[in-house]
Amino acid sequence: MKAAVIVFPGSNCDRDLAVALRAAGFDVTMVWHKDTGLPADVDLVGLPGGFSFGDYLRCGAIAARSPIVSAVVDHAKKGGYVLGICNGFQILTESGLLPGALMRNRELKYICRTVPLIVKNASSAFTNGYRDRQAIDIPIAHHDGNYSADADTLERLTGEGRVAFTYAANPNGSRNDIAGVLSENGRVLGMMPHPERAADPALGGTDGRALFTSLAQSFADA
């Protein structure tokens, strides 16, 4: 099982993500944003949290146009798995791999705290280690996590079971309380909460660990 974690200037959760993936059994390669290709035979690409390119223009906008993200888009279009967390989710919407956009939080404040989530789809490769409607506690840390999409898109996401997680108590104004969404084929997940920050008892929580072990199990079974 091979994973690549992309490092942009301003990424700050890249090593945390690598630690969580390695703990679940992945062989992880860190890939610098100026590299033009992914390592051969990568199963999963991780886009980490942080402030890529200083959040200039729009969060994730510059990163989404970098050469390495073109390679990530190709990987996804060939059916590869991609996990984008926080800034990684913003990059996924900016690149068009996931619908919608992440706007400024409703209260205009940066929010950094652990929040309760509800698992809305427990059948994806990312979430099958959870029970349907399970409540889990995962930290959020963002200023622009207010998920926005038009009514048709929201209806489609809900109807197709592509809402992976919702907030139990909406912290940021996200439409339909959406915290994480899946691509049409269920192989790209973007989420604002940080499962890698709740993947070890030393971090104060372990509710995020099942996401990484679910993924590892999916590849082991494949």
Add this chain to the structure above:
Amino acid sequence: MKARVHVMLKDGVLDPQGEAVRHALGSLGFDEARGVRQGKVIELDLEDGTSEARIGEMCEKLLANTVIESYRIEIL
């Protein structure tokens, strides 16, 4: 040549920053400010003869996120 691109949130997309500015205006006594929308202005210094269509491509590909934003090009 120079061009100016105005990027605004689309109508119907909630603008929490504009709303906060509206509140602040209200608290300063400017009750006539019934709505505020906040956007961005981007100035481009371009090779002479750059077409508006070309600038439109820049907007579509990078300068605006057309999921939530609209843009207007002004050639100076």
